[in-house]
Amino acid sequence: MTVLIDPPTWPAHGTLFSHLVSDTSLAELHAFAASIGVSPRAFDLDHYDVAAERYEVAVAAGAVPVGGRELARRLGASGLRVPGRARRATKADALLARWDALLPGAREVGVELVERWHEPHRVYHGPEHLVHALDSLALLEGRPPGVPDAAGSPGHAGTGAPSGPGGSAPGVTQLALWFHDAVHDGEAGRDEERSAALAGARLAGRLDAGAVDEVVRLVLVTTDHSPAADDRTGALVSDADLAVLASAPDRYARYVRQVRAEYAHVPDDAFRAGRAAVLCGLLAGSALFRTAEGATRWEERARANLTAELAALDSPA
Template identity: 75%
Template structure:
């Protein structure tokens, strides 16, 4: 891993700031920041803001000084970059506004979830993914994405609330262990929601979280189909966004040797392509099936090179 820092030219809070980034690993970026005494509050999803008086200290500790364009290029290539709009939507305050619309009497739960989604080891499975999945769920349910002026969206009903909660919880525990993550996320949903919802609703949220283990809801499971499709919507992203998703996934498993990762990833892609329709709701099939299959096919071919 190499850490890069650009010049102190970004004005804020009465001083100038640099950006500090890694070309491969957020874990190692956080470790470097700890060594030079940077507060975690200075971290902004894909970089640290470094006050001008700390610039020389970062270079003395091993950061490579580069220009702003070169730093942006390195960050983009790493797969760790979060675009500006996505960064704004994924900030803790913005997410808590969304949570308060959904569960206004359970602020403490929202705070814990937002903290979990911002854990430093996450790259793809972080707050940007949460926002994207919530917005895609809204599209599938016929609601506008985002938060409409702090008020509940049109058609906001009990069933929609439960599918939204399932998205909030589906990767709330993420240690990179398949199935175990989903099971622990479902258990967390049960624990945190029991004081606020009827037992039947708590059970349904936990069940929907488990649907994301293998994305195989039953044919008559309409809520499960919505949650599964929203979680997999990234597969149909525009080619440049899909390429960034691929880099993010690789960065999340940076400790896995390349040959092992490529073999495992190829197996996952072949499984997705060979298991029938990727999406289970009609709107998702119409919107995303063709694009998702094209993205997966291109990625699989690249792994064979």
């Protein structure tokens, strides 16, 4: 790991601040910051703001002093950098505003979820993924990105109480995305089960039992992204979760770096083998996206991205 720090030139709160970053691992960045007494509250998605009086302490502890441009370049190359536009949307207050509009009167649940999505060990499965999934769902449901379709009061969900598979309940699909990676410990299958259980516990009494059960079911759909042919709501959630696969080349490359950074503890050979198996599994299916809208928007580009990534894994040099 390399921890980098730029000069304290950023004014705020009556002093100057440096940026402290890692070009390898957020987990190790958090550990380094804690070791020199920097508060967790100083963390801002991909860096710590370090007051000028702590600069020499950080350097003495092993942080490498670099200029601001070099720090930005190294952070960008690492895959850990969160761009400005995404940064604004992933801030806690912006996410909480979206949650409050979706499920009024449940602020404490929203606070817990936002805290979970901002957990230090997350790189790809963090707030940027949540925002992208919610905005992708909005496109599929015909809503402007960033504008929730409120889940309403207990007994209601979205524009109406949810039907079974194949029904349409926008509020329920959004709630499923809020909860779908709420537990992320890197245990495939178990994470989805725990996230679904969390949804059931936190939504009980806030929506009718049928709506809660539907959210739980939809969270579990993201385990294998294989909704039944008549499962419209499941298809919406699955497609929104996978929409990042169809990103523009620069965004997809950042996604690939983020995934690698999230598994920085895995040796290269083992990671390449595991990642190749995931990619081959995705490409082997007849369709990545199960809604007509998703297939039209994203299928071709997603397959091109996955195929290019797989080729790169076969030629690691």
